[in-house]
Amino acid sequence: MSRRAYLATAGTGIAMLAGCSSGGDGAAPEGETATDTPVVTGTPTATPESLSGTLTVATYSSWVEDEGAAGPWLKQTFEERYPDVTVEYVTPDGEVSHYVQRKQQGAPIDADMYVGLNVDQLITADSNLDTDLFDTPQLSNGRNVKDGLRFDPQGRAVPYDTGYISVVFDESEVPRPETFTDLTESEWEDGLLAQNAQTAATGRAFLLWTIKEFGTDGYLDYWRDLQANGVTILDSWTESYSNAYMNGERPMVVSYSTDQVFANRYDYDMTRHQVAALNGQGYANPEGMARFAGSDNSDLAAVFMDFMLTAEAQGEIAVRNVQFPAIPESEAALTEEFQTYAKVPDQPVTFTYDELQGSVEDWVEDWAREIAQ
Incomplete structure (x- = not known):
């Protein structure tokens, strides 16, 4: 895999994003193993004539409500590509916790996929449910995600950007x-x-x-x-x-x-x-997308997820969400503004799913008891 070129900024400990036509080296941040997360690939091929229906995408409010946000662009572009498909966004209070509660209650999920999932939310879902809230999709573009961003050992959550x-x-x-x-x-x-x-x-x-x-x-x-x-x-x-x-x-x-x-x-x-x-x-705080287990539109959700990992969509998501893309090759599509002002730390650090599982809620509770109160 080709390597990304960085222009060091003296004295800041930050690198400016430069020469973005090439990709990252796939190295995992400190504490993360780039090879321990499976990459489930497949060929969810579809033509405009073969897809139809309404895809319900759950997400956080700023994904669709902020000026110039990525959500409306993705909806419009995907619907133009697949004229018989309607993308519908929902932004429940509580975000992922809303669906964890519905799953606990045996209530319908009423959404096909979630955009904006992070490792903490995934661990919370796994810790509080006896069955999986999300399943593992087959994505032809999933293999292109930078290894260091993958945070789900089961491959259910697929990163689409990181901050x-x-x-x-x-x-x-x-x-x-x-x-x-x-x-x-x-x-x-x-x-x-x-x-x-x-x-x-x-x-x-x-x-x-x-x-x-x-x-x-x-x-x-x-x-x-x-x-x-x-x-x-x-x-x-x-x-x-x-x-x-x-x-x-x-x-x-x-x-x-x-x-x-x-x-x-x-x-x-x-x-x-x-x-x-x-x-x-x-x-490093990557955001992921995941398909709800049991979705009636599982194929449509997989196609939409694959679309979000195309170079075109990745460039738009990065610029509109002001985050770094998950696909190295898509950096060529970033604007000059993004290439000039977006900065990458010299030493990205993060925790893995395994390191956080069974610990993160206790850490937060101890912090809240001691500090927030």
Whole structure:
């Protein structure tokens, strides 16, 4: 597999995405084994004449509601390709938990697939159900997903993009934080906005990143130090970034390494959108899609999933969702803006499914008891 070229940015611990016509090397982030996840491939071939019906796709609200979001583009393009198909999005409160509860109650799922699944949600579903909520599709494009992004040992959840959790900061107000310890020092006092690990994906990813850094015996001590230095914890990324940070309430926020793409697109002050990779790292947080077990439209769902892994769709998803694509070859379709401003940490880190299973809920509960309250 060809290798992606990166242009190092001096002093930041972050690399700018450059020369994106080639793919990644498939290396797994620290702690992840690239070869332990099966790649289920097949040939879900279909012609426009052979597919019909309504495909119900469950997802999170911003996938369909944000301006220029990926969801509406995928719906329109897929329906143009398959004129007898209608794609219908649903955004239930509770997201994946909604379907876990319905499965527990023996109620119909009423959706064919889910877009926006992460490893924590998959583990929660597996831990609380006696039967699988999702099944394993056969996808002709599934083999092209970067190995390091695969997070489901059974191959049910298929990654379609990834983000890297980082610290975004205002360089006119605070120095660049280079390490985790910097965030506990006086120069950065009362500076950081973070999210609740119980209610926000970014908050949970940042918590897991601190566990990766300090271990299960040390992460709560680190969070106590953050509290002593005035960290503010809010319930959601929107509340912390879109509201508090963008209103100038704090000079630092836990967010994504792609935030400069967003800032440039909407002409926001780039001074306030500098990206810091603590210890040269970023926490990889891939998003996946999965087909609900027992779907009446299983073939249609597989075709839609395969469509989401085409180079065309991957480029659109990355740009519209402001995340990195899961298929290396699709990086050639990224805009110049994305190639200029999206950044990849020198050292991506993450936890595997096996490392998190049986532990992540306890870690979050201990954190909530000690820190969030």
